[in-house]
Amino acid sequence: MSNQEQQQVLGEVLGPLSENERIKRESNFLRGTISQDLKDTITGGFTADNFQLIRFHGMYQQDDRDIRAERTKQKLEPLHNVMLRARMPGGVISPEQWLAIDKFATEKSLYGSIRLTTRQTFQFHGVLKPNIKLMHQTLNSIGIDSIATAGDVNRNVLCTSNPVESELHQQAYEWAAKISEHLLPKTRAYAEIWLDGEKLEETDQEPILGSNYLPRKFKTTVAIPPLNDVDVHANDLNFIAIAENGQLVGFNVLVGGGLAMTHGDKSTYPRCADDFGFIPLEKTLEVAAAVVTTQRDWGNRSNRKNAKTKYTLDRVGIDVFKAEVEKRAGVSFEPSKPYKFTERGDRIGWVEGIDGLHHLTLFIENGRLLDFPDKPLKSGVAEIAKIHKGDFRMTANQNLIVAGVPANQVNKIEQIAREHRLIDDGNSVQRQNSMACVSYPTCPLAMAEAERFLPEFVTNIEEILKAHKVPTQDSIITRITGCPNGCGRAMLAEIGLVGKAPGRYNLHLGGNKEGTRVPKMYKENISVKQILQDIDSLVSRWSKEREDKEAFGDFVIRAGVIDKVEISKRDFHD
């Protein structure tokens, strides 16, 4: 049944299909005319539909917004380049792969950085057209691709990072990789265009995604309680690992999370995922495919702002959606098995795994790995990669784990990390629990600074906490996002700033430590000075009135400063 027929069955016709639907339909399974565009030396950019289609191949066309006006004045086109986002299920990368991506970023990108993202992978920023094919071929030579890390498909599958409980982590990671493979586009377009793959006679087939792909981006995680380091409620589909005697036996399935909204549009809102119930391990791939195909067929293809799974659930009803998934997967969800998330951030520093290996989580502020004048972070990781025998794990909080270190290498790796300021004892717990999206200068959608503003903002928060004598081990999960798309996951923070205009943000309060509650808007479109004044007076009250170890996000709700968001559709905007 087509999407429109399905919508009629559900009693609704949602309007004419969006332009993106035409682009996908006419793309010949995501090929478009990308190959021709690549040879066009008149422009550094991609033209017409290809601008959108390269996203399905893991790239976005960008330009440096800091120099855009100056180039326009000089009658030059913007300095078009691409940002590439790699596919790294579970964020696992070997030292050999690391050294190769480090070399490419240094030699062939405009910024020279490796940017760890909030979805456990890395991005190159600023790759010019003549280097794009080389980039894909370099990645391919080390077993990395960027298929489906953007566009209307299932994105990079996340998995809880820290391999302390090694066996369970290994099993969960293997499922993340299997789910990623299962839901991946099957078109040969990527191989043909970037890797000069052979053109086959037979037509491509997309049994799960369909020839029109999904109505919108789709995000999946595998989480291992009690850690919610992947922030499940930002995702369409989540598999919560349930273990018995240290062995994975199945998953609780959570559907319909997502954080984006549009300023001034009340039909959009951040939303936590709903619990569908427990499934045994052997049903995992069927359930993943059933959720994806239900969203594929029922998602809104007319209005992209209401197209994600969270809106489909609220439109058709959670029970109707769940029943359809059960039918398609041939499964009945059992009642969810008990589990509890207790924390979110990464455990910075060393931990010893049950297998006796050691794991070092490095705090990388904003995920930006670059050689800063006083902090040669990128070189530091490369030096570690030269001697490290385990692997690296990128976390969903933009940090990096040096995983699987034998006892006799701990001191050496620690020494390198300290020499390059990858370990800095001066970083407060507050700083380690703060995060921002990329925003300026590369993000075309940015409305206010985020990554470049975060360090200074955190210093201000640290001063406020100190002035009110908040114990140093206590912190407030603080996140900044340069626009309401929410890439820095401010919509699951205790204090969330959402960019409105340069120097102005909406201030949200009331998320919790576990990441299971969306914060509500406290004040709209206010200056940084006003934000700091408000936080100062609220922290002052919190320090005096908090109960026992009450967290800031819980306090502001109990004290009546802000209302609790229980059901987003009902509570978020009221």
Ligand code: SRM
């Ligand atoms: Fe994002 C678009 C960066 C995680 C919601 N995001 C973008 C783009 C590509 C801008 C664009 O469309 O041209 C940004 C590129 C900036 C740059 O220069 O690098 C961008 N998003 C990022 C990253 C790099 C932020 C970071 O600081 O780490 C994250 C990359 C993740 C990855 O590796 O795949 C990133 N984006 C997120 C998250 C958080 C998450 O998934 O945990 C969200 C909110 C969760 C969600 O999806 O609801 C998020 N990004 C968006 C949206 C809004 C989607 C929507 O539902 O409407 C957009 C805009 C869009 O899709 O139209 C967007």
Ligand code: SF4
């Ligand atoms: Fe860009 Fe907005 Fe995402 Fe920040 S939240 S990276 S400004 S799209």
